[in-house]
Amino acid sequence: MALFDTFTLGSLTLPNRIVMAPMTRSRSFDTVPSELNAKYYAQRASAGLIVSEGAQVSALGQGYPYTPGIYTDAHRAGWQTVTDAVHDAGGRIYAQLWHVGRTGHPSVHGHAPVAPSALQPDSTIFTPTGLEQIPMPRALAAEELPYIVDEYRRAARIAVDAGFDGVEVHGANGYLLDQFLQTGTNHRSDAYGGSVENRARLLLEVTEAVVDVWGSQKVGVRLSPGGSFGDISDNDPVETFGFSASALSEYPLSYVHVVETFQADGPVLENVGGPTALIRSQFAGTVITSGGFDQTSAEKVLDGGGADLVAFGRPFIANPDLPARFAAGAPLNEGDHDTFYGGDERGYIDYPTLADLTV
Ligand SMILES: Cc1cc2nc3c(=O)[nH]c(=O)nc-3n(C[C@H](O)[C@H](O)[C@H](O)COP(=O)(O)O)c2cc1C
Numbered sequence: 001m002a003l004f005d006t007f008t009l010g011s012l013t014l015p016n017r018i019v020m021a022p023m024t025r026s027r028s029f030d031t032v033p034s035e036l037n038a039k040y041y042a043q044r045a046s047a048g049l050i051v052s053e054g055a056q057v058s059a060l061g062q063g064y065p066y067t068p069g070i071y072t073d074a075h076r077a078g079w080q081t082v083t084d085a086v087h088d089a090g091g092r093i094y095a096q097l098w099h100v101g102r103t104g105h106p107s108v109h110g111h112a113p114v115a116p117s118a119l120q121p122d123s124t125i126f127t128p129t130g131l132e133q134i135p136m137p138r139a140l141a142a143e144e145l146p147y148i149v150d151e152y153r154r155a156a157r158i159a160v161d162a163g164f165d166g167v168e169v170h171g172a173n174g175y176l177l178d179q180f181l182q183t184g185t186n187h188r189s190d191a192y193g194g195s196v197e198n199r200a201r202l203l204l205e206v207t208e209a210v211v212d213v214w215g216s217q218k219v220g221v222r223l224s225p226g227g228s229f230g231d232i233s234d235n236d237p238v239e240t241f242g243f244s245a246s247a248l249s250e251y252p253l254s255y256v257h258v259v260e261t262f263q264a265d266g267p268v269l270e271n272v273g274g275p276t277a278l279i280r281s282q283f284a285g286t287v288i289t290s291g292g293f294d295q296t297s298a299e300k301v302l303d304g305g306g307a308d309l310v311a312f313g314r315p316f317i318a319n320p321d322l323p324a325r326f327a328a329g330a331p332l333n334e335g336d337h338d339t340f341y342g343g344d345e346r347g348y349i350d351y352p353t354l355a356d357l358t359v
């Protein structure tokens with residue numbers, strides 16, 4: 001079974017090809033990761049690789065309550081607890097570096113969210129007082145962009161100090177870097193808008209800054225070609241994401257992580273075989289695919305050479321021992337959607353393992 005082949009990812013040897021996808025769980029009070037978060041990740045350390053939930057690189061990069069930050073010394077100390085617990089349990093963990101851009105709300109940080117252009121998404125967002133319409137964002141001035149790049153650089157350094165094994169730049173799912181990439185959200189007329197080279201500039205500058213800190217072999221990038229989450233769209237996703245993937249090939253990056261179908265309205269990019277096939281054709285390096293996979297479809301994509309690793313999201317929420325369950329052909333626990341975002345240890349660290357069920 002290809003899922004249980006080892007894989008060399010830079011200097012890491014992954015014991016299997018099963019990746020835990022990044023998942024926001026909104027359980028870091030005051031934005032600082034805690035022992036509770038450490039326990040959750042340590043329970044899932046049998047994944048070949050864990051990618052942490054999105055960690056905002058600045059206060060303005062936060063979109064939702066109780067998501068962890070990666071921009072202060074308290075954050076570093078909190079994340080150290082998490083990485084120590086994962087390493088003690090035999091695992092490996094990358095930090096996902098996140099800036100939500102326009103997908104935010106003043107109730108979280110007291111300011112208008114920021115974006116490439118002042119275009120209001122037709123979306124609501126979870127706030128401390130319930131679901132609210134996302135307000136009109138403020139368009140970032142070109143002079144502000146070097147500061148944003150520096151925020152990612154600072155976050156990358158904190159990730160080194162906190163003991164992570166690498167970092168993943170969140171360029172997917174309609175957040176800031178994706179907003180710059182795609183034509184529906186980027187109407188700029190400066191060096192960061194218009195041509196695909198210009199729209200990809202911020203993603204590439206951020207990647208460069210993070211690579212400066214980590215070395216390219218420890219840096220992954222997540223992309224969601226054809227995704228619509230965050231009311232995002234592109235006139236020519238094949239050009240936008242094909243260009244981005246081939247530009248990212250210039251580094252020997254750790255990987256590109258593709259989001260296949262998360263919250264898309266229907267099949268996307270069918271003419272090029274789907275998002276992962278598009279990236280695979282343009283990116284010379286390790287490809288992780290994700291989105292809607294089960295054991296059978298994951299084996300199939302690995303066997304067919306469509307990807308090197310497969311990430312599982314929701315199945316890992318409910319099955320801390322997902323690799324053991326796949327290996328045993330055991331049934332999976334069902335996840336409780338009501339506890340996906342926010343709350344306490346319930347629906348977080350209390351899903352049983354196979355071993356729990358057999359004692
Ligand atoms: C509760 C939840 C939180 C998520 N948070 C993130 C996140 O922080 N960063 C990210 O890139 N994707 C996030 N995603 C998307 C997942 O990484 C994954 O792409 C998606 O769940 C599809 O995979 P699945 O079908 O295996 O669940 C989230 C998904 C869920 C269900």
